Amino acid sequence: MANIYTPNQKAAKRQAIMQAAIDLFAHNSYTEITMQQIAETVGSSKGTTFRYFATKEDLFMTILLEDYQRYFEQLIAALTQEANFSASEYIAWMVEQTKRLIEQHDVLIRLNAIRGPILEGKANMAETIAQRDALYAVSQRLGQQLVVQTDNLLAQAQFSHLFIVQSGIISGLMNMASLTSFNHQKLARTYPDFEIQLVPEAQQQIKFYLIQYLEEFSKK
Structure with a gap:
């Protein structure tokens, strides 16, 4: 039986x-x-x-999208315990979250870097879209929570979009930070001009981006 x-x-x-x-x-x-x-x-x-x-790609795509949902849910829960943010405090919060995302959720950012070129090749499109829809809904809730948290500093869609920008900055820098290794093996040579310190440089880039973004798009 x-x-x-x-x-x-x-x-x-x-x-x-x-x-x-x-x-x-x-x-x-x-x-x-x-x-x-x-x-x-x-x-x-x-x-x-x-x-x-059904495929390894389905498995890892599910990990990526479901774990991102959990990560955003954690941010929403944490924000509800915070006092309201000023513009500068929001920037500082995003800079700190960039560090935490890299250090505590490295699986997410590594998978995000291979999502398009590798995972989508054999992942089930219908299942991926359903999971992406669910992630989008959580992202909108997170953006709306930041609208409340910052007293309408930006619109919900803008806050939600900035997490995509954050992810892009991290993924891009992480990819370029691996030039002194090949397939997870350190090379017996150095390239000082190519070296990237992922956490501080990602924090710096998101800070510079947000300062300029808020100057252009802030409602206040």
């Missing part, structure tokens, strides 16, 4: 597969990871893994 899993058991198995993929991705490049490795890490068969995620 076939095993019958409850919805809770299925959800737990799905989450275990995603966590195994995250753990492997923390120490390996995307191309090095196989669904067989993920299945072995979970302690299940590759067939079982494919029943939850």
